[in-house]
Amino acid sequence: MEKKLLSVQNLRVEFQSGKRMVQAVSGVSFDIYPGECFALVGESGCGKSTTAMSIMRLIRKPGRITGGAIQFYGGPKGLEDKPQDLLKLSDKAITKVRGKQIGMIFQNPLDSLNPVYTIGYQAEEGLLADGVPKKEARQRVLDMFRKVRITDPESRLNSYPHEISGGMRQRVMIAMMLCRNPQLLIADEPTTALDVTIQAGIIELMNELRAQYGTAVLMITHDFGIVADMADRVGVMYAGQLVEVGRVEDIFDAPMHPYTRLLMKALPTITKDMGRLETIPGSVPNLAELKPGCHFADRCPNATAECRGQVPPLREVEPGHFCACMKVGGGA
Numbered sequence: 001m002e003k004k005l006l007s008v009q010n011l012r013v014e015f016q017s018g019k020r021m022v023q024a025v026s027g028v029s030f031d032i033y034p035g036e037c038f039a040l041v042g043e044s045g046c047g048k049s050t051t052a053m054s055i056m057r058l059i060r061k062p063g064r065i066t067g068g069a070i071q072f073y074g075g076p077k078g079l080e081d082k083p084q085d086l087l088k089l090s091d092k093a094i095t096k097v098r099g100k101q102i103g104m105i106f107q108n109p110l111d112s113l114n115p116v117y118t119i120g121y122q123a124e125e126g127l128l129a130d131g132v133p134k135k136e137a138r139q140r141v142l143d144m145f146r147k148v149r150i151t152d153p154e155s156r157l158n159s160y161p162h163e164i165s166g167g168m169r170q171r172v173m174i175a176m177m178l179c180r181n182p183q184l185l186i187a188d189e190p191t192t193a194l195d196v197t198i199q200a201g202i203i204e205l206m207n208e209l210r211a212q213y214g215t216a217v218l219m220i221t222h223d224f225g226i227v228a229d230m231a232d233r234v235g236v237m238y239a240g241q242l243v244e245v246g247r248v249e250d251i252f253d254a255p256m257h258p259y260t261r262l263l264m265k266a267l268p269t270i271t272k273d274m275g276r277l278e279t280i281p282g283s284v285p286n287l288a289e290l291k292p293g294c295h296f297a298d299r300c301p302n303a304t305a306e307c308r309g310q311v312p313p314l315r316e317v318e319p320g321h322f323c324a325c326m327k328v329g330g331g332a
């Protein structure tokens with residue numbers, strides 16, 4: 001069996017909202033293999049970012065990880081046989097994993113960059129923390145700036161974050177993360193804030209770098225176009241749960257879950273040659289008031305009484321293709 005890099009097991013995260021608990025992530029499990037791109041997709045509020053932030057242990061109050069394990073097999077010298085559970089690491093130990101072994105880029109790079117320090121200083125900081133000598137750190141940053149095609153990289157080192165464009169800032173972030181040679185890069189909607197043409201360049205760049213460095217990517221997106229361009233496998237999230245997981249070609253050719261099918265029909269990138277755009281009737285349930293049974297039942301064209309009885313488990317319906325629906329593959 002292929003070795004895993006990361007295994008998220010039955011992750012649960014909740015947020016306290018006044019007196020109520022919002023179940024942002026309810027029992028999510030998935031694996032990421034070395035070098036692959038796994039995409040988490042779903043409508044806004046379904047728990048994608050919360051899942052990603054849990055891996056980095058960046059959930060802050062009023063949020064709390066209430067259950068599960070996040071087994072990480074990455075080590076300083078490559079894959080380890082015995083994983084470490086990121087949820088059990090001390091604060092000091094997780095700080096060493098963050099950035100060095102698992103990097104993360106966000107929708108808005110300005111949230112991660114400090115406005116008062118130059119880009120060069122910030123990019124070198126991580127490498128210096130890894131014990132790389134100053135001169136070598138500068139050279140590595142410069143080499144990576146060239147790789148991500150930052151124009152005039154030497155003078156960019158002395159620029160402040162607000163002095164460069166949004167697309168260039170995202171290139172800087174990618175360079176900053178990849179120069180530390182992480183085994184996993186988490187990218188949370190990295191191109192959503194950018195113009196379409198700039199978006200395409202960033203996706204192309206990420207694909208190139210992934211091929212070159214063998215970095216696995218967890219891509220968080222609501223855009224199936226990006227999934228098609230980048231992902232090897234996809235996990236579709238709905239109301240804090242994974243409802244379908246499979247290879248990208250299987251999900252595109254034969255989506256199994258009614259939510260995945262409706263989500264794909266509702267996307268302009270998928271339907272542009274097929275005519276009318278459809279919308280998914282109803283709205284995402286309130287995560288503080290989840291009813292028993294399948295969370296999609298109220299919006300599902302196929303739902304019957306049995307769907308409201310219990311949450312359908314994610315089952316392997318075909319090799320490598322998992323679905324959580326009572327009506328698919330002979331029920332629960």
Ligand SMILES: Nc1ncnc2c1ncn2[C@@H]1O[C@H](COP(=O)(O)OP(=O)(O)OP(=O)(O)O)[C@@H](O)[C@H]1O
Pocket residue numbers: 015016017022023024042043044045046047048049050051061062063222287
């Ligand atoms: N700091 C917070 N306080 C309270 N609730 C939160 C907080 N952060 C997230 N949530 C709730 O957790 C749920 C999942 O949010 P999350 O941001 O993970 O979803 P998402 O799929 O990434 O959506 P988006 O694409 O809009 O970021 C939502 O119901 C959201 O309201």
